[in-house]
Amino acid sequence: LEGDKRRRTLNLLHKIAQSTQTVPQRLILTGVGYNLDISNRTASGGFSNVFKGIFNNRAVCIKVIRLDPLEREKLLKEHAGDLTVSANITHENILPFYGVHKTETILAEVSEWMENMDLGRYLKSHPSTPRIPLIADIISGLDHLHGMDIIHTNLTTTNVLISSDGRALLADFGHSQIATSIAMKIGWMDSVHWTAPEILLAEVDIPPSATTESDIWSFACTCYEVFYFPLSILNTEITT
Template structure:
């Protein structure tokens, strides 16, 4: 599978890694992130897909396929609002995905450390990235604040295509079962009920992510138990409108809340497409800077 990835255009960086952290810098879901450096001095993130506990040989094979598919999907993305994949490498028996190290980290970390940052601009940049993916025929499948990184010049970049589906590009691996996982607070009801990830479910997640950006809190932040969040989603209970700087009871706040709320429409077909959200957020960000 590794050779096939390289033959399909992924750069082999195995021999270019000069150093790597002894312990993972971050863990979460199926991913483990190490920090490393390439021979030319470039600081990089080295991502391995993994499962906790004992893993059967069959599960290892499925995980390798998932890593291959994610790497291939990622390699086809080339846009300023998408975190760049520099290449792949063999590391500790895994396929590792190599990308530039983002010192500012994820959106939630960046916002907590820079509370006065332009939130609408970050939301707009996130929507730009998603609109690019959708125009390319790609479903992200796990959009949330922690899967958006911030570059050194303050640009939001989408990453972690854990559930990506490509329509244009196909790499011939046999997938016997799904390894997908989802983040309940950002997941559309139809997906929780067993439906497929779609561009419309991405838009639902984008609405939740915009809410997270402008409030600095995860959706349903007052509900601590995931099962309780799941129950609320399936009952059609949406997060209440907060009263903060961006969502206060004025014309600008009403427009933004209406945009967020329509992303959560019960019928997927009633949700706007990501390009429309991108365009509306651009207008809102410009108007906010004028006031």
């Protein structure tokens, strides 16, 4: 399926999964290998730690959500529709999302592993890399998401990963990413320098709603960072 038919199909999948509050069984992953010792952590955010693991004999990224155990099943139900859609998005500039792995002690999102890590770190270690092709990759992935009625909500260089052949792939898009959604709900942001003014100026008691327009603002900030300097060095944790 392509174009409008695919968009409508994804919307239908979202409605079914969300109305039943059920994550498809194929997205509940077992047989995932990992070592969650903190010394093996490759990255961290406000509500998650990232580790490298193994699934089906291939390297995967395991994002372990830091939250109260009592909230895990509730969050899975709340995000059933978004998780289902994310696992069905396929595009050369979007990071493949495999599903979730859960045990009695952890809840984790599992996606494809990118050895080159994120765009910011990649450019720091490869300063002569041409920027324009990377920007083209980002806008191609973002355009595909918007065409499927999906808002990224958190576009920064840290959420753009680089493949082994130097292509840029969007990661952590939409409210399917549980850590991002938690942050949005409570007004906590670690990406304030990429955030559109209307999101920052939202009423304290009303959770801000991301839009395609706010995504474009974040895209512009990402472009500025790619060409000039890393906004991440200015990054501070704030509560709105």
